[in-house]
Amino acid sequence: MCKGGELARQSVVIRLAGESGEGVISSGDILTQAAARGGYWTQTFRTYPAEIRGGPCMYQVRMGQDRIYSHGKEVDLLVCFNQEAWDLHWDSLAADGVILYDETAVEIPAEFRDRARPVRMEKLAKEIGGSSRAKNMVAVGAVCGVLAFDTTPIEELVMRRYAHKAGVADANIAALQAGRDETADLKGSKEIAHPAEVEEDRVLMSGNQAIALGAVAAGLDYFAGYPITPASDILEWLSAKLPATGGITIQCEDEIASLASVVGASYAGAKAATATSGPGLSLMSELIGYAGMAEIPCVIIDAQRGGPSTGLPTKTEQSDLQHALYGGHGEAPRVVIAPVSVEDCFWATVDAFNYAERFQVPVIVLTDQGLATRMEVIPAPDLSKVEQWQRKTAKDVEGRAKRYELTDDGISPMGLPGEPNGQYVATGIEHDEWGHPVYTPEFHVSMQQKRWRKLDPLANGAARHERYGEAEPDIAVIGFGSTYGPVREAIDMALAEGLSVGAFYPRILGPFPVDNVRAFTAKASRVIVPEINFTGQLARLVRGEVGISVDSRAKCDGLPFTAEDIHEMITEAVR
């Protein structure tokens, strides 16, 4: 990865900021999609207030000719819709960063004026479209001018989106061109290298969308959910799309009903899932224990957000890790998977369904607000590589199936309603092999062993984990989930500096890959554990499971790490 001026040429960081509801998010979406259409790799990051309208919001787009793994730190082009946007974001500007601002709304200090350009966002939008609604298009046009970015893909998008409203499309395109003219004197001052022509199939999507697609690819039959930020768009997308595959999506009265109905659907043989965020996961805890005890496959997506309680609904955090691993009374087995990127959101979801079906357990997929909502260009997942594992039912059993038969691998035949030899009562009460309630010490011990034994293959190598840099480094970085991108870029920087550094990202955190982590850290003088929470949950997990000492680098400011943050940690570790 390149630094300083070189970085600016290969990729550009654009930040749009303003009041929620005045077009910041839509401007960012348009720019992102236009960049993707133009053949650039992109990644985005956004913050927005929990309220529908009002409060500061920000949308950062990073685009470049090479694959991008993080959202970037220093802003090359800052677009301020209002004064607050300037006040909040001026200190993120790169030394040569350019500022575009609405001339009527923002006062730029004298020392920045030589690289700031007023754009008549509000005025031009009103002149062209009769209202301030097209302000976002003026802003996008101005950005395109500075980047020397061809506006054709945007015009195509506008035509498509407003195909049924010719006047609206024309006004938007006029606003776009007017915006571009506003920055004519800066034209190309932040020009980025044109991407190479590639035949590779790429897609642009968010983590949530990748999860929804992964679920469909895995064979999802039934989805139930309750609206919650930042997971709602999984429910929304599947509500629109699942019927086309013959599946059902239902909005329930609460998260308890969501998971309860998923358990019911799965009992009847459906591949079933729900999606939520921290508060919903809390409500689902009792049912996760039930699904573990009754051995009913189900998939639970947890797009983590800032906690505790209502917390920071629109900000990112990785603070549900311990809850996902251990939440609920008693000790119920479950698998916890943490995808490391938007691309991995797709594959982790496919894995989640397969593990749920094969091992007859609840599987929790942990993402977070940053990963769930960021738009990213990724190579199109190769659908021919998608496997669909099926659960073991009573179909192949001769005679009456023993639902909770004590087998070597712990997996027993699960009779599905309709199968003539499979009748049983699924129950959360401790039971014998037939499912009949039994409370003897013998059965509680042997059934707990059976339920947990099912997960052994995942702890012992069946799972794919993410590694980057050296395999046995001096400075070892261990993280989970969305922090992988900036860590990967930081490791590139550190390797270029000649350091011995590498990262290990367990994609499966429960059961924890103890042997893999031990091998990875065998030669390490320092083990750094960056994570976005207050108490250092992964650091505690590594210490407890592997028995090594680690430097917890936890932070809980609601924002993702940048590559520079991680690079600094690595540099400090060397000193």
Added chain:
Amino acid sequence: MSTIPAQRKPNDYKSDLKPIWCPGCGDFGVLASLYRAFAELDLDPTNTVVVSGIGCSSRLPGFVTTYGVHTLHGRPLPVAMGVKLANPELTVVAVGGDGDGFAIGAGHFPHAARRNIDVTYLVMDNEIYGLTKGQASPTSLTDQKAPTTPWGNLETPLNTLAFAIASNASFVARGASFNTKSLTELIVQAIEHKGFSYIDALSPCVMFNNKQEAWKELVTDVEPDHNPADRVAAFDLALRGGFKLGILYRQLRPTLDEKYAALIERTPESDIGAMMESFSARKGTAIGKPIV
């Protein structure tokens, strides 16, 4: 009454497990009525699922030979919904007690009703918590004494029949464990009803709230001239109380699984390949809200 001779007998639905209930418990009468109703309908045990919550009465699935789900306290209805939507061919019966259904599980009841899930919900109502030894329940009477209301219940009981009608349940009836003939017939009609059918079955707890003799005195049949299609009349009947046994309300409207089947039928087919294509970086259109 079905005119086709049933092939299966009530005993065919009896499992090897002996009910855990106290001698004389009303739930025996409800279970006997359920066996008879299943036999009368000649239900295939492999295509029947009995779902329950937690409590004395919720142990019922263990005593029948069908498929069963003994869920969590208060959660039989959403689980039953999932079972039915995943496989609409199944006959799904949810059972439980008044505490399970109307205290911890009350939040699910109106939604099951308004969605018109095609599930029969049979509540064994003893106006008390039996399993935990006699505490007051949402249907306990005002001034009733119980371990948690030693000075008498300060609260007003929930009128579950009125709650059901107000929630748009499409079949609402009351039966009694000590009147198995009419309860059997109510269960048969409830299962045959397409949509959400709720039966409040008076089922006395002989240990902690034995009202069997009192209830036997109080119950009367719903008047023959009552029109179950008249929702206002049904609501009137429910609000007046008076222990009327029979069908208070019955309405035919499409069930949730029928509506989903129709939605799937009219939605043009698609697959993961086409969905992925809509996200294509070069030509995708999938940004923002999905376009339906």
